[in-house]
Amino acid sequence: MAVAETTDQTFKKDTATGVTLTDFWATWCGPCRMQSPVVEQLSEEMTNVTFNKMDVDQNPNTPQEFGIMSIPTLVVKKDGQVVDTIVGYHSKEQLSQLLNQYL
Incomplete structure (x- = not known):
């Protein structure tokens, strides 16, 4: 399962059901470029x-x-409903632990 692009117009619908993680990023942001592959990897493993x-x-x-x-x-x-917000780079293990709390 890949990471889907969401927009101002689709965000509410895209995050309405189940457990969702949204990565807020920008092309010029160095830490964002480090975080993106981690989120991509996790999306392959956590299909729920x-x-x-x-x-x-x-x-x-x-x-x-x-x-x-x-x-x-x-x-x-x-x-x-927003259940958690984290800022900055986080490892796959940290994100996995975080998400597992809500599954």
Whole structure:
């Protein structure tokens, strides 16, 4: 399962059901470029989680709504409700542990 691109228009629908992780990132962000392959790897292994990514430069409304000031920021939702938000680079093990709490 790949990481799907989500936008301001589709974010609510894309994260409405089950456990979802959204990676808020930008092309110019070094730590984001380190985080992306980790999220990609995890999406291959954790098929019971929906993985999304949002380019904050192209989609300013959702990050603003969530008060995202630093990237990468990873937002975990369960059935449409935010259950966790983490900022900065995190290892696959850290993200796996985080997500397993909500499954």
